[in-house]
Amino acid sequence: MASPTTPNETSPLLQHHPPHSIPSSHDASQDPNASKPDADRTSLTLRIAAAMFSFVVLGLFTSTIGVMLPPISKQYHLSDLFASFIFLVGPVGYVSGAYFNSAIHSTFGQRGIAFLGPVLHLLASVAIGAHPPSFPLVLVGFALVGTGNGLVDGSWCAWAGSMERANLASGLLHGAFSVGAATGPFVAGSMMAKENGEWCEWYYVLATASVLELAVLLFAFRHENALRYRQEKHAEVTHSKGCTSAIVKLPATWMSAAYFLAYVGTETAISGWLVTFMMRSRHTSAYLASLSSSGLWAGMAVGRLTLGYITDRIGVRRGTVIYFLCALLLQVLFATVRTPVVSIVLMTLLGFFMGPLFPSGIVVLTGLLPGELHVAAVSFVASLGQVGGALLPFAVGAVIQGLGIGVFQYAVIVLAAVALILWIAFARLRPIAITDTPRGDDGEAADTEG
Template sequence: MSRRPNTSENSPLLNGDTETIPIQQNIPQRSSSNTPSSQAFKIAAAMYSFTTLGLFNSSLGAVLPLLSRHYALTDLHVSFIFLVGPLGYVIAAQCSDAVHYRFGQRGIAVAGPVLQILSTVFAAAHPAFGWVLVAFVAQGLGTGLLDGSWCAWAGSMERANTVSGLLHGSYSVGGAVGPFLVTLLAAGGRAWWEWYFILAGASTLSFIVLVAAFRHEDATAYRQSKRSSVVDVEADAKVMFKHRATWFCAAYFLTYVGTETAISGWVVSFMWRYRHSSLTQSGLTSSGYWIGMAVGRLTLGFATDRIGVRRATMLYFCIAIALEALFAVVVSSAVSVVLMVMLGFIMGPLFPSGVVVLTRLLPGELHVAAVSFVASLGQVGGALLPFAIGAVVEGLGIGVFRFAILVQTILSLFVWIAFARLRPALQPVHTARLED
C-alpha cells in the first residue's frame, strides 16, 4: 500500500516515501544551455518580456478615452476591447502546449513577440475600429503565449516563489510605467496611436532578447526536460482536466485576477467621483497600487520561500482584506493613496503563488498546458468582474466599489484555501515548501 506523500512546510514536496518515475539515462545532467549564467540570462530575458506585458495591459485604461474620442465611440462600444484581449488568451491556451512540443521554448520566444509586433504596428496605423479589435486579439494571443509559458517555466524551478516574484514584479513595473507614459504623450499633444509605435519597439527588443536567451531550447530539449519523446498534446490536455488542481487553480485565478483588475480599473473613477480627489491625485492612487505590487512581487517572494507558499498567501490575503476594510471607511485622499500602495504591495505575490502551487500539484509534462489554461481563465475573470462592478455601479453608484472589491477578495481567499488543501500527484519534482 502506497504511503501518503509528505507535504509538510519543512519537508520536500515529495520524499523517499513516494514513488518516482525513472528518468531516462541518456538525458544529460546539465547542458550548456542550463548553466547558472545561461539560466540567469533566461530569467532576465523573461523579466523584460513581462515588463512589456505590463506595458501592454496597464496602458489600455489610459488609451481608452483617446480611442473613444478619435473614433467617436460610446462607452459600450469601446468596452469591447476588454473582451477581445481574453479571447486571444483563450486561443493561446489551446495552442501553447503544441508550440512547446513542436518548437520548444524557442518557438514561444519567436511567436509571442512577433504577434505583439504585428498587432502594435497594425494598431499604430489607426484603421477602422473593428480592425483595431482584431489587432487586440492578436496582441492577446502573443501575450497569452508568453505569459503562460514563462509562468509555467518559472513555477517549476527550485526557487519558484523567488523567480515567479521577479517575473511578476517586472510585470508590475511595466504596469506602473505604461499609464504614465500614455498620459505624458497625450499631454504633449501626441496622437494615441504613437504609443503603439513605442510598444512595437519594446516588442522588437523583446524578440531579440528572448531568442538569444532561449535559442538552444528547441523541441528536443523540451521533451527531454519532460522525459517524453512523444508528441501527444491532446492526451496531455485530457489528463490535465482530470486533475482537480487544474480546476481549483482556474477558479482561483478567475476570482483573484478579476479582483486585481477591478481595483486598478475602477479606483481612479472612485477617487475622482466619490472621494472628490483631483484627477492627478486619483491617478496617483492607481500608479501607487501598481508600484506597490511591483515592490511586493520583487521582494516578498523571498519571504514566501521561507514561510511557505500556503501559509504566506493566507497571511497576505488577511492583510489585504484588512487594508481594503480601512480603505472603505477612510475619507482622506492622502490616506487612500497610502492604503492603495500597501494593498498593491501585499497582493503582489498572490498570482505567482497560484502558479507555484499548481506546478507542484501536477506532473511536469502538464505544466505548460495547465498554466496556459488557468492564465486564460484569469484573463476572463479580468474582463468579467470589472464589467460586473460596472453594472452594479450603474445602478447603485460608484461608492459601492469599495465594498465590491472587499467581497471579491474574501471570495478569492476562500477559493485559495480550497485550492491549497489539495495534495500533489506522485511525481519527481523540485523541492517545494508546502505545509499540511
C-alpha cells in the first residue's frame, strides 16, 4: 500500500498529479532521483496507456497458440501428444516470471519489468519465427513467451489493483487484452490463408509488436526505479510474508484455487484445440477455423463488458451458475450441430457467457477474505490457475492422441461441468472475519495491514 503522503497510484485514475516531494528515506542520498518532485514522473495516463498496449500484445501472443498448433504440428511432424507440450511450457514460464516479479521490482523498479517483459517477447518471437530445425527449440521459444507474459501480466495487474479506482484500471487492461486476443487469430489466420502464406510470418508481426511494446513501456516507466518502488510499497513488502503464511491456511484459498485451476484449464483447452478440431473434424479452412477462435475471444470481451450489470442485479453467485449452464448448453449444441458457420456462432456465444467466469471468481474470493490478504491470495490462486492452463490442455491432447480429435468436443463439456461443481462448492463458503484470520506462531494475527 502506498504511503499516505505519496500522491501516486492512489490518486484518481487518469488525473494529472500536482507537484509534491517524494517522502524522505534512508536511501534518499543514494539515488539522485529520490529528491525529484513527483511532477517529474511520466503522467499516469501515459503509463496506463502503455500498460494497455502491453496487454494488447499479451492478447496477441495468448490467443494465437491454437491457430499456430496445426501448422507447427505439420512442420515438425508432431503427434497430438507431443504438440501438447506447447501448453505445458508456456504456463511453466508464466509461473517463473510471476515468481521473480517481486525481486525484479525491488532491484530495478517497474522499469525493469518494462524492459525484461518485452525483450523476452521479442526473443521468443525471433526464436519461433526462425522455425528452428528441432521442436524442442520451439518449446524454448514458447517458454520465453510465457515468462514474458508472467512478468507483464502480474506486474501491471498488481499495479492497477493498487489504484484508488482499481476496477476501472483493471477493466482497461483486460479490455485491451481482449482486443488483442480477438484480433490475433483473425489476422494470423488471414496471413496463412493467402497464397504462399507461412505460419512463421505471424511471429515477425509479433516481433514488431514486441519492439513497439519495449519502446512504449520504457518511455512511460523510465522514472519508475527501484527506490521509488520500495518507498511506495514499503508496507506491502513488510507484511507480504505474513500474508503468504495466512492465505495457505484458509479453505477459501484452496477452494478458489481448485476452481481457477479447472476454469483456466477449460478455457485454455478450448482456445488451444479449437482450431485443430475445426480443421480436422469439421473440415473447415484454416481461415474459418481461425474465425472460430477470434469469435470465442471476441465473445469473452463483450461478455465481460456487458454482463457485469446483470451480475450486479442477480448476484455474482447465482449469475455465475446461470452463465455456466448457458455455456454447457452451447457446448452440447456445438457437439451436435456440425455446420461450420453455426459452429463459429456457437463459439462466439460460448465466449460471451464464459467472459465473466474468471472475474466472478476474483470477486467472490476477495469477498471471502480480509482486505489485507487480497493481493497475496489473488496472486496465489492465479498462479495455480496457470497450472490448470498447462495440465488440462495437455491432458486433452493426450486423450485426442489415443481416441481421435472428435473427443475434444466432449472432453471440454466434462471439464466445464467439473468447473461448475467446484464453483458451487467455492461460492457456498462464508466470509472470513478479520478476527478469524489464521494466526502466526507467536499467537498474533498473521497480518493486520494491507
